[in-house]
Amino acid sequence: MLGIVALSLIALCIFGAGLMAVRSGNLVHSVLWLAVALASTSAMYLVVGATFLSAVQIILYTGGVITLMLFGVMLTDRNETTKIGNPSGRRALGAITALAMFGLIVAAVSQTDFLGGGGTLVDTQALGRALLTDHLLAFEALSMLLLAAMLAAIVVARRRDP
Amino acid sequence: MTVASNASNSFIMSLPSPVPEILTHPVGHGLVMGTIILTFFMLISAWSIWFERRFAGRMQSRVGPNVVGPAGLLQPIADAIKLLRKENLVPSGADKVLFWLSPPMTLFFTLATLAVIPLSEDLLVAELDIGLLWVLAFSGLLLFPTWIAGWASNNKYTLFASMRAVAQGISYEIPLLFSAIVPVVVVGSLSISDIVRYQGEHGWLLFWPLGPGALGFLIFFVASLAEANRIPFDVPEAESELVAGVTVEYSGMMYGLFPMTEYVHTLITSALASALFLGGWYGPFGWAPGVHWMVGKTLFLFFVIFWARWSLVRFRSDQLMRLCWVWLVPLSLLCVCGAALWVVYVGGVA
Numbered sequence: 003m004l005g006i007v008a009l010s011l012i013a014l015c016i017f018g019a020g021l022m023a024v025r026s027g028n029l030v031h032s033v034l035w036l037a038v039a040l041a042s043t044s045a046m047y048l049v050v051g052a053t054f055l056s057a058v059q060i061i062l063y064t065g066g067v068i069t070l071m072l073f074g075v076m077l078t079d080r081n082e083t084t085k086i087g088n089p090s091g092r093r094a095l096g097a098i099t100a101l102a103m104f105g106l107i108v109a110a111v112s113q114t115d116f117l118g119g120g121g122t123l124v125d126t127q128a129l130g131r132a133l134l135t136d137h138l139l140a141f142e143a144l145s146m147l148l149l150a151a152m153l154a155a156i157v158v159a160r161r162r163d164p
Numbered sequence: 165m166t167v168a169s170n171a172s173n174s175f176i177m178s179l180p181s182p183v184p185e186i187l188t189h190p191v192g193h194g195l196v197m198g199t200i201i202l203t204f205f206m207l208i209s210a211w212s213i214w215f216e217r218r219f220a221g222r223m224q225s226r227v228g229p230n231v232v233g234p235a236g237l238l239q240p241i242a243d244a245i246k247l248l249r250k251e252n253l254v255p256s257g258a259d260k261v262l263f264w265l266s267p268p269m270t271l272f273f274t275l276a277t278l279a280v281i282p283l284s285e286d287l288l289v290a291e292l293d294i295g296l297l298w299v300l301a302f303s304g305l306l307l308f309p310t311w312i313a314g315w316a317s318n319n320k321y322t323l324f325a326s327m328r329a330v331a332q333g334i335s336y337e338i339p340l341l342f343s344a345i346v347p348v349v350v351v352g353s354l355s356i357s358d359i360v361r362y363q364g365e366h367g368w369l370l371f372w373p374l375g376p377g378a379l380g381f382l383i384f385f386v387a388s389l390a391e392a393n394r395i396p397f398d399v400p401e402a403e404s405e406l407v408a409g410v411t412v413e414y415s416g417m418m419y420g421l422f423p424m425t426e427y428v429h430t431l432i433t434s435a436l437a438s439a440l441f442l443g444g445w446y447g448p449f450g451w452a453p454g455v456h457w458m459v460g461k462t463l464f465l466f467f468v469i470f471w472a473r474w475s476l477v478r479f480r481s482d483q484l485m486r487l488c489w490v491w492l493v494p495l496s497l498l499c500v501c502g503a504a505l506w507v508v509y510v511g512g513v514a
Contacts, residue, residue, distance in 0.1 A: 030259075030315060034262075034308075034312070037308065053292070053293060053294045054293075054294055054297070054354075057294045057297035057298060057300075057301050058297070060301035060302075060304070060305065061297065061300060061301045061304055061341075064305060065301060065304035065305055065307070065337070066304075066334070066337075068308075069307055069308075069311075069330060069333070069334050070334065072311055072330065073327075073330050073331070073334070076315075076323070076326075076327055076330075125293075126293065126294065126354065
C-alpha cells in the first residue's frame with residue numbers, strides 16, 4: 003500500500019516535471035526540469051527495489067547526459083531571455099501523436115507479465131553476468147554503435163587544416 | 165600484513181549491554197548514526213578551516229588567525245556568526261528561484277553521500293549494496309548546483325567559472341569512476357563495507373594487487389581533488405582570473421554554504437579514499453579501535469590535500485584537460501584491465 007502511494011507520487015513528479023520541461027519557454031529551465039524527471043525515474047527504480055538501475059540512472063542520465071546538455075546550451079544559446087514557442091503550431095497533430103504513443107505504451111504494459119510468470123527480481127551480480135553471457139552480442143553491438151558515434155563527433159568537430 | 169581483529173572494541177560493543185533498543189530499529193539506527201556522523205564531519209570541516217589558515221600562515225612565515233579565543237580556535241564560530249548576520253543580496257538580473265536553490269542543493273548532495281561512508285564496522289548510517297555507486301552518483305550531481313549558481317547569477321565571471329567547472333567535472337569523472345572500479349573488480353562487491361572487510365582479510369588494496377592498487381589510488385586521489393576543485397585543480401574559481409568563481413554574486417550565509425560544502429566534500433573524499441584503498445578501519449596492529457584508524461587515515465589524506473594546496477600552483481585550463489584525457493583516462497583503463505587480469509590469473513573472487 004505504501005509502495006503504491008510512493009509510486010503514484012513519483013509518477014506525478016515525473017509527469018509534472020516532464021510537462022514543465024516541454025512547456026517552460028526557457029531552454030535552461032527545460033533542461034533542469036528534464037533532470038528532475040530523470041531523477042524521479044531513478045527514485046521509482048529505488049522504490050521497486052532495483053537499486054543498481056537507480057544508481058546507474060543517476061550517474062548516466064542525470065549526471066552525464068543532462069550535464070552534457072547544459073554544456074551544449076551554454077555553448078550555443080546566447081539569448082536566454084527569448085521564449086521558445088511551438089514553431090509549427092500544429093497542436094492537433096501533436097496531440098494525436100501523443101495519444102497514439104500513450105496507447106502503445108498502455109498496450110505494451112498491459113500485455114507484460116510482471117513477475118507473475120515465475121520471473122524473479124534480478125540482483126546486480128546476475129545482471130552483470132547476463133550482460134556478459136546471454137546478451138553479449140547486443141552489448142558489444144551497442145558499444146560499437148557508441149564508438150562510431152564518438153568517432154563521427156570527432157571527425158565533425160575536427161579543426162580542418164587549410 | 166597482520167589483521168587487526170577489532171570486533172571486541174567496535175563501537176556497538178563499547179555501548180552498555182544490552183544494546184539500546186533504538187539502535188536495533190532501522191529508522192532509529194539511521195537517526196542516531198546519522199547524527200553522530202553528520203556532527204563529526206561538520207565539526208571537523210569547521211575547524212579544518214581554522215587549521216588550514218594557521219597551517220598556511222606557518223608555511224608562508226606569518227601568524228594566521230590568532231585573536232578570537234585561545235590560538236584563534238573560536239575563529240570558525242566568529243566567521244559563521246558574521247556570515248549569518250550579513251544580508252543575502254540577489255542581483256536584479258538574476259534568475260531568482262535558481263539563484264536561491266543552488267546553495268541548499270550543494271549542501272544536500274554533499275551530505276547525502278555521508279549515508280554510506282563507514283567510520284568503523286558499526287559506525288555507519290546504512291550499509292547499501294551499491295554504496296560506492298551511491299557516493300559517485302551524488303558527487304557527480306554536485307556539478308548541477310555549481311552550474312546553476314554560475315548561470316543564475318547572470319554575471320560573466322560566474323558563467324565562465326561554471327563552464328570551466330562543468331568541463332573539468334565531466335572530464336575527471338571518467339578516471340574517478342574507472343579507478344573506483346579497481347577495488348570493485350578485486351573484491352567483487354559494490355558495498356564499501358565489503359571492500360573494507362576484504363582488505364581486513366587480504367591486506368590493503370594500496371599494496372596487494374601490486375600495480376593496479378597503487379596506481380588506482382593515485383588516480384582516484386588526483387581525480388577527486390579535481391572533482392572537489394582543490395588546488396592544483398581549482399581553475400573554476402581561479403581568484404586571479406575570475407574574482408571568486410561561481411560565488412561572485414553571493415553574500416552572507418548563501419555564500420558561506422559554498423566553501424563549507426567544499427570542505428565537507430574534500431573530507432568525504434578523503435574518507436572514501438581511505439576506505440577503498442587504505443584498509444578503512446583496519447590498522448597495521450590491533451590495539452587501537454577501528455574508528456581511530458579510519459579517522460586517522462581520513463585526516464592524514466585531508467592534511468595532504470591542504471599541504472598540496474599551499475605548495476603547488478594552479479594548472480592552466482588546457483594543461484588540466486591534457487592531464488585528464490592524455491594521462492589519467494588511459495592509465496585508469498589500464499588499471500581496470502590489470503585488476504581484471506589479476507582477478508582471473510592470481511586471486512579469484514567467488
